[in-house]
Amino acid sequence: MLGLVPPLPQQPQRPPFTGHMVVCGDDALAQRLAVELRYVYGERVTLVLPPEPGTAGPELPLTGRRRAAALFGRMSSAMARNGGLAHGSAEDGDTNAGVEAVRILQAAEPSDESLEEAGIGSAAAVALVYDDDERNIRAALTARRLNPRVRLVIRLYNRKLGQHLETLLDQAAAVASPGLDPAVLDASTTVLSDADTAAPYLAATALAGPTRVIRAEGLFLRAAERTPPRDGQAADPGLCTLALLSSTTHDPAGAEGSDSSGADGPQLLPDQAQVAAATGRGTVVLEAVTQSGPAVPKPRMSGRSAPLSQFFSRRLRWSALGVGLAVLGLAVASSLTTGDRPPHAAYLTLLDLFAMGDPAIGDPTARQVIQLLSGVAGLMLLPLLVAGVLEAFGSLRTASSLRRPPRGLSGHVVLLGLGKIGTRVLVHLRELGIPVVCVEDDPDARGIPVARRLHVPVVLGDVTQEGVLEAAKIGRSRGLLALTSVDTTNLEAALYARSLKPDLRVTLRLFDDEFATAVYRTLRTAHPQALTRSRSVSHLAGPSFAVAMMGRQILGAVPVERKVMLFAAVEVAGHPQLEGRTVEQAFRAGSWRILALDVAQPAGRGPGPAAPVPPPHAPGTDPSGDRPGGLVWNLHPGYVLRSTDRVVIAATRRGLAELLGRRGSLTRR
DSSP states (O other): OOSOOOOOOOOOSSOSOSSOEEEEESSHHHHHHHHHHHHTTOOOEEEEEOOOOOOSSSOOOSOHHHHHHHHHHHHHHHHHHTTSOTTOSOOTTOSOHHHHTEEEEEOSSOOHHHHHHTTGGGOSEEEEEOSOHHHHHHHHHHHHHHOTTSEEEEEOSOHHHHHHHHHHHHHHHHHHOTTOOHHHHHTSEEEEOHHHHHHHHHHHTTSSSOEEEEEETTEEEEEEEEOOOOTTOOOOOOSEEEEEOOTTTTSTTOOOOOTTSGGGSOEESOOHHHHHHOTTOOEEEEEEEEEOOOOOOOOOSSGGGOOGGGTSOHHHHHHHHHHHHHHHHHHHHHHHHHOOOHHHHHHHHHHHHTTOSOOOTTSOHHHHHHHHHHHHHHHHHHHHHHHHHHHHHHHHHHHTSOBOOOTTOOSOEEEEOOSHHHHHHHHHHHHTTOOEEEEESOTTOTTHHHHHHTTOBEEESOTTSTTHHHHTTGGGOSEEEEOOSOHHHHHHHHHHHHHHOTTOEEEEEOOOHHHHHHHHHHHHHHOTTSOEEEEOHHHHHHHHHHHHHTTOOOSEEEEETTEEEEEEEEESTTOTTTTTOBHHHHOBTTTEEEEEEEOSOOTTSOSSOOOOOOOOSOTTOOGGGGOGGGEEESOOTTOBOOTTOEEEEEEOHHHHHHHHSOTTTTSOO
């Protein structure tokens, strides 16, 4: 949304409430997370942003505090149209709770003073989501010192460092609070990566099929997008219908739906009546819920397991094999003609091969002929050794330099941007076996060493300049992933790529929903036969961070146009919406649906017997084929959920907020 927003009123110096959430960050993720906590979970939020850069002119960009205020205003209006906050509207007579409950502070660094002003001493949770890992680590250590019992959610790109930091901060909390409940301690520190969260979904948009896959905690969930059936045909419902796509999805002038799309937007978790009435609309159905086996370790490409093909060409390997067979044949012939023992005959042949043996003067004719042939083989061995050395050095030099796209390359994905997000997407695409060509204008970008290690071709240059996309073979590619952090750069690259190949599959990384809607509608109108997708990394990662601040974890998220559907494993105990109800009664359209029941006793779930295996089907059927690894799906609607059960659910953001939200989170303390 372009334009100016009025400055927010002067904020008080001390927090007016306790038990609130503190979000510290400097980019879009911090703003999305604050919106998620306030307008989905109904929490009071203090948002700490860096100061805005001073500008002399009136055209102040919507960044920092102004951009956050504009985003809060749009979300407040959208939520008001959709029925208010997740936990109800304002209480205590507040008529403008959406503004009052989001307190925005400005601080250059998350120092002791700024965190104390944000009310860390009375906060329930603190999210540290700066783009710099080092700043997040310093802030986490400071926050743990100021409040040992506060729940910390930290954004880190470095996975190994995140594991060590999580253990360190949990130990610090245990030392500072000896009587802390182990369950509370387990959720006291959570380290997440927005790049790891969003990369699988961004990479999935590059695939030819519309399948979305989630792997987490040993679970495998697969959802697929289905087009509307033709007249006289019935749509395959799969295991259940997870979502109805927008009514304008297949309209060239239509747009991807979001939270502000109203009735024409996508409907998550519809009931049977809504599915039956939604004729002509595409659907997202659940195809499989199983337990995945252990991950197969990837073959190492160094040390003993490094293949010869990484260093020597195929022609050189065949030449070496031919010389080796010739030497072996000469050794056998020498043994047969002279009567020598095979080891001695092989020794004489090698001496002749390297021109180290005595001339066979006076020896039998067969011995002389074999010596001459061995000398000829030795002459062939010399250039072979030289070629091998040169190719080995050339391979090492190539391994330390960037590859260029090879001739004849086709069917690949062009990945624009090798920052944090692009690097994770690149690794995910290579794990899927998809050929990739990267485009990056910064030779020192984070993903350049990764691309070099994976032997992925890279084109260095500004994508807005003519000839860069042509060098990446965009005309013969299967799709474009524009994942830079600048919306206008992604849009310009997409428009130029479409001018070169009108039917190109394009995925854009765009932050603003209104901007994404306008771009999507325009591209669909201009190229109705080409697939266009727009995704926001902060929108995909925000729910995971928000749930972590509530002391929970989600299995994954699936984007449905510009909305997000969440998957989580929930203990039935303590949830009156589930406990004691049947599966059919527990289902709430538009909020959550039970997908499967975990009847195993997983590690870490605490003491107690495993839940008894329920009757998942109607009487007379055999459920044995539907229990892969202790997971029961296709539950009978009449099965009553017990307090010892653990279920896998699909939920909307507001539905999961109602299930996992804190009791009485809106009451002042």
